[in-house]
Amino acid sequence: MREKILYLLGLAAFVILARDIYLIARLPPEAAQGYAFKIIFFHVPSWVGAGASVATALVASVLFLITKNFIFDAAAVASTEVGVAFLSAGMVTGSLWARPIWGIWWTWDERLTTTLVLWLLYVGYLMLRHAIEEPTQRATFAAVVSIFAFIGVPIDYFSIRWWRTQHPSPVFFSSTGSFPSDWGAIMGWNILAYLLLAAVFVAVRLEQEQAQRELDSLRRLAHSF
Amino acid sequence: MDALAVEGVWRYYGDYPALRDIHLTTEPGTCLALIGRNGAGKTTLLRTIAGFARPMKGKVLILGREPRDPETRRDIGFLGHGxxxxxxxxxxxxxxxxxxxxxxxxxxxxxxxxxxxxxxxxxxxxxxxxxxxxxxxxxxxxxxxxxEPQVLLLDEPFTALDDRAIAVLQRLLREARERGRTMILSTHQLREALELASHVALLNRGRVAFHGACTAEMVADPGLVYARYGEG
Amino acid sequence: MGQTTIAEAPSSVQPATRARPSLWHQVFIIIAKDLRAELRTKEAVNAALAFAIMILTLFSFAFDPAEDETKMYAGGLLWIVFAFAGTLVLNRSFARELPNDCLDALIAAPISGAVLFLGKALANYLLVMAVELVALPVFGIFYYAKWYSHFWDMMLVLALGTWAITVIGTIFSALTVNIRLREVMLPLLTYPMLVPALMASMQLTVDLVNGKSVGTDAIWLKVLASFDILYTAASLALVEIVLVG
Known part of the structure; x- marks a missing residue:
């Protein structure tokens, strides 16, 4: 039953994505940026997916520390892994866009740099998990690191913003850019598709993590005879 | 008031329960020998009692207080492997x-x-x-x-000690017993432990398989507890 | 499972009221212990100092210290040196408790995790500060940097920046002490965490080296101070969980 729901959600995500790609492909080139602007339809949803995953990881980590229920630990690691994947996707799509528009693959602007720092933080989290054998200690320490990493998000963002800025200011919620409403609709659907994908990935990884833990405990039990 | 009350304590390593629903109470002045095979949960139980690890279910009370209470910790003496x-x-x-x-x-x-x-x-x-x-x-x-703790927790105290250290430790433990201190010691060396112990608890795969007074019969044949309650 | 108990000799052996050291006294006991143990061998401090001077030397090949432009990098360079050298001291902090299971004895003692953390962090702070205060004039000589033009401003930046390195380093030293690859894991976790604090310290130091006061970029002073406050609070709140679960 649970699996079927997951398949359905995944399928829905793919259908929406396919429709969006079709629509995006038919959009005319933008005045200043040509075709490269279309990357934004995949770039922004990556951030939304990453943000949602990382926030889920924080909530799950806090819940683990309070309840000591390992399902929250599994949720934390699953959403952190998906978050890292989406952060990577965001950086890659940003890079692909920057090359034709700015003439460079990478720039040390506020958003890219914040992302990179976050990516490093959460990769550190995943590496720490690999280095700890004992599951209770692993879950506890990882949860603490996750909380520490999340505290850093706003400080990182604002300090890097004051440091230097080259990134185009967000075209939504700001007066400088303009984004036609039908484009906005496509963006909305794409964000939904990405969020669905993130949810499916997290759910699959969570199941794997639970199974892995059960396996480890059975192995331990086998050794105790 | 009990010197030690362990009430339904569970502790897990991941999904594997290292301690399963442990109940143990000891009155002041008791010397309890915790015995059991390697991996039975002796060290985990002792460390949970000492407050180095929190139980995931159930609770531990020492002289009626939580182990992490600073007042309690003044009353605990811990001698571990290091x-x-x-x-x-x-x-x-x-x-x-x-x-x-x-x-x-x-x-x-x-x-x-x-x-x-x-x-x-x-x-x-x-x-x-x-x-x-x-x-x-x-x-x-x-x-x-x-x-001068009220409750002494000793993890394998006689392992790896030289003769003189064993003599010092045994003298101190006897003194402590005479002064009404409570002692809980986990051990492989049944003979040394049973000579001191007033009570015995046998752990088997994270459960208390036996808990009772240490009888002359047991002191004479230390293997008896294992033989009778060992692999249930 | 039989739960027999024998009534035994009376147990009314409550000792007389015991003296209770104040929290700061307990913190002081931990600081004194860590400093005494470290200063007897000076292992970490000497290594950190030698390392700092070595990196300062290596950087002189990357940037020409005589060029005017280097003044713009010098502040950043200095804090990279401090972060690297500080890690050597911080790695030892909880590692010192490992060999004989000393950490168990400290956790068993009637002091809270927060006291233990503060004591260790302050001891580390003094050690890292000492290394920095020796490295700073060396830096000034090697890179022709007038770090002393606003002396007390510089000390303020040093004090705040070093506390950031220390507080993050100490809590992560506790987290990584028992695990494989400890020496690698500590910097891997702490450096990305330290990014805002290091940025702020670097910017302020660049200003100071170029003869401006910290007032020029007061916002960075605020970033640094808020970083210190936020992470000190988080560490104090979470250290008990790190130590006993």
Missing amino acids: IALYEELSALENLMLFARLYGIADPRGRALEWLEKTGLERVRDGLVREFSRGMRQRLAVGRAFLH
């Missing part, structure tokens, strides 16, 4: 450090007193780094006893 002494500090400095941490009024006097009791007064200014194995062990025993 000697818990600093190599770069002298014998006297090590004992004074712990005397201060336990809030003892005259740390130096108390430290000197215990150096004497463990036969180390002549090397009090020597660094632990330079000590022989036996000397370190005696100093470790002094460190665990120095604040």
Whole structure:
């Protein structure tokens, strides 16, 4: 039953994505940026997916520390892994866009740099998990690191913003850019598709993590005879 | 009031329960020997009682209080596998450090007193780094006893001790018993433990398989408990 | 499972009221212990100092210290040196408790995790500060940097920046002490965490080296101070969980 729901959600995500790609492909080139602007339809949803995953990881980590229920630990690691994947996707799509528009693959602007720092933080989290054998200690320490990493998000963002800025200011919620409403609709659907994908990935990884833990405990039990 | 009350304690390593629904109560003055095979959960139980790890379900009360309560910790003495002494500090400095941490009024006097009791007064200014194995062990025993705890928790205390350290430890344990202290010791060395113990608890795969008074029969044949309750 | 108990000798052996050291006194006991143990061997401090001077030397090949432009990098360079050298001291902090299971004895003692953390962090702070205060004039000589033009401003930046390195380093030293690859894991976790604090310290130091006061970029002073406050609070709140679960 649970699996079927997951398949359905995944399928829905793919259908929406396919429709969006079709629509995006038919959009005319933008005045200043040509075709490269279309990357934004995949770039922004990556951030939304990453943000949602990382926030889920924080909530799950806090819940683990309070309840000591390992399902929250599994949720934390699953959403952190998906978050890292989406952060990577965001950086890659940003890079692909920057090359034709700015003439460079990478720039040390506020958003890219914040992302990179976050990516490093959460990769550190995943590496720490690999280095700890004992599951209770692993879950506890990882949860603490996750909380520490999340505290850093706003400080990182604002300090890097004051440091230097080259990134185009967000075209939504700001007066400088303009984004036609039908484009906005496509963006909305794409964000939904990405969020669905993130949810499916997290759910699959969570199941794997639970199974892995059960396996480890059975192995331990086998050794105790 | 019970010296120790373990009420339905569970502790897990991932999904594997290392302690399953442990219930144990001991009155003050009891000497409880925790026995069981490797991996039965003796060390985990002792560390949970000592407050190094929190139980995931159930609770531990020592003299009616939580183990993590600072007041409780003044009443606990713990002797584990490591000697818990600093190599770069002298014998006297090590004992004074712990005397201060336990809030003892005259740390130096108390430290000197215990150096004497463990036969180390002549090397009090020597660094632990330079000590022989036996000397370190005696100093470790002094460190665990120095604040005169009500409840002594000893994890495999006789393992790896040399003869002189065993003698010091046994003397101190008898003294402590006469003064009404409670002792819980996990051990493989059944004979040494059963001679001291008033009670025995056998752990088997994280459960208490047997808990009761230590009888003359058991002291005469230490294997008896295992044979009777061992692999249930 | 039989739960027999025998009534035994009376147990009314409550000792007389015991002296209770104040929290700061307990913190002081931990600081004194850590400093004494470290200063007896000076292992970590000497290594950190030698390392700092070595990196300062290596950087002189990357940037020409005589060029005017280097003044713009010098502040950043200095804090990279401090972060690297500081890690050597911080790695030892909880590692010192490992060999004989000393950490168990400290956790068993009647002090809270927060006291233990503060004591260790302050001891580390003094050690890292000492290394930095020696490295700073060396830096000034090697890179022709007038770090002393606003002396007290510089000390303020040094004090705040070093506390950031220390507080993060100490809590992560506790987290990584028992695990494989400890020496690698500590910097891997702490450096990305330290990014805002290092940025702020670098910017302020660049200003100071170029003869401006910290007032020029007061916002960075605020970033640094808020970083210190936020992470000190988080560490104090979470250290008990790190130590006993």
